[in-house]
Amino acid sequence: MIAYNQEFITNIALVKKAKQWYARNLISDTQMATIQKKHHTDFYNPNLFVKIGLFIFTSIAVSAALGFYTLFCFTASNGLELSDSFPIFTCIFFAALCIGGLELFIRNKLIYRSGVDEALLYSALGFILSGILFSIDNDSTNGMLISSILFLPFLVAASIRYIDTIASIFSVLCLYTIFFLFLLKLGDIAKLIMPFALMILSAAFYIIAKKQKQKAQLLPWKNCLIAAECIAMIVFYLSCNYYVIRESSIEFFDMELAIGQDIPLAFVFYFLTASVPLVYVFLGLKNKDKISLWIGLLLVAIAVLTFKYYFSLGHPEITLTIAGIIMIMVAYFSIRYLKTDKHGITYKEDIDEDNFLKTHAEALLVAQSFSQQVHTPQQPENNLGGGNFGGAGSGDKF
């Protein structure tokens, strides 16, 4: 089901956990070395700079191939009109080419999140989307809905087979689009139920993603599920944010609002605009859920901006100063309060596992050669933690 070597992917997660335990002295040098040896990965996983470079160059190569192909066809057709299906055919051809190349690269070069695979996957998805858009008529009423429905299976397939976070984000957004466009068809009633319907859908997505995330057999897709969770939380908030509702009522439902006039149920939405981010922050702290905490903090800022937009006093500099003072106070008192750990929350910095590993590289090396004498070596040639040239980034070295 997964294109990448599944064993390596489990190993990455396992070694990551083991590093955390090792950095907290829960396992010994020898055990860490054994884990690294037994659960190694052979993926080509370069440094971030190179990933970016590979992504850009692969994308350019694909575009140039498209240009070359198109120009070649135009020249070869010798001034004759190309048929209407030419663009569709081109898209299918190139999507197949990208997917073929991707599979070949993954199988032979063991690339994993290396920039090349992402670029090929997104190009393929782009070609599929263009193909869909070319093949449906340009009638604007249903075009968007049909293309979303047609595109969705490809996005889902991409997120499952290539464990791609961005594809999964777009899958969720695509589902939202379909849902939204269907609801719009209901006519007048859509106007009333839209915010609540989107909130219910988001809550459903959130609960599903959260439940599935716990399952150990879905471990490779953990990041995809986390991404889905984030999108659900954000859309939930956006669908009850006062500004969003007011502006979208005007945009999509032709509601006419004079300045100072309120939308129906305004107080409910004011309340939700202010309270939902705080609930997120609270839940994040209570459940020790960093994602919820971060999104909550971000949305607090958006909530403040929303209120400032409608109830501005016209003195941004005073607002800035006061906001600054409040934030400094919040941080200061929280740090004071957390002098000793409370409710499972600490102000101590997390141990940097990779750094710890690096400072203990020598001990590990000794332990490894020692353990090699004890056990029969399975893989005689093996490097510590897939230590690529450049390692965790050249920035690290300097």
Added chain:
Amino acid sequence: MSKQDNFIHLYYKMKESEKLFQDEIINAEQLATINEYEQSKPMSVFWELRTILYLGVLLFTSGVGILIYQNIDTIGHQAILGLILLSCAACFYYGYKNRLPYSHEQIKFESPFFDYIVLLGCILFGIFIGYFQYQYFIFGTHYGLATLFPTAVFFFCSYFFDHKGILSLGISGLAAWAGLSVTPLQLLEGNDFSSLGIILTAIALGLVIASFAYYSETKNIKKHFAFSYNNFAINMLSVATLAALFEFDLKPLSFLFLAGICFYYIKYAIKYQSFLFLLLSVIYGYIGFTYAFFNTIVSFNNELGIMMGFFYVMASCAGIVLFFIFYKRILGIKK
């Protein structure tokens, strides 16, 4: 394959700690400890609170800054200058008190605030000189001197306090003094690279900085500063040479010079195992080579030329991708 699939499937269903226990890497006692740790590990809000604090300071200072700007008439320039100078002196006093003795090696400071406070002191000093010059013309029309003076102070402080951030300020100041602004974003916007004088100045400055970096590294004087120097030098030299290649005649000369720079920095990247310099050299070299290629085929002003262009882009990008996948073999680097 199916047997392995099945195994992996079973394997997935276990927690990591259980897998290790089953593989007899950890014992039952450790399994219990690890599981208990996973259950009870605290969540660190260190970065969250830090971020809120920094953003708060940022908002507060910008708010106060705007308030001061609006009320400059009632407060007066002298009061503000005095305030800046006082804070600057306080920062430097703190740095002087808490400094460690100078050494050619890298010095690590215990206090997490030391770096920030010293940097703040230098930035405040720069602001002070700039403000003073703007308001009272202390250096008259000797703008060069007004830039060179803080630059000298920055260089001194960077070595005195062993601070790479201040060193970057110093290098930017040096370049500004040479008639350029080299903050990364303004590198292309701020400089008029169509003038030969500026190109030559940039190349000369780049060469001086690169040679100084080389000297520091061989003589072992603050070796870790070499990255900052080389980072400025490679960008400066490459952009200036590319500009010369695009704008002026004697293209083969510029091209060869660019090739030399890339060659030097690829060597450097291999020696110090730095990916950044490898990537920068390859990208700058690629830009130059592509320009040279298109400059040559521009004479085929027809469809064949365009098709060759597309083919070149496709093939060269694929070549670069393969280079980065196989660079170890190509450059002869062992793991």
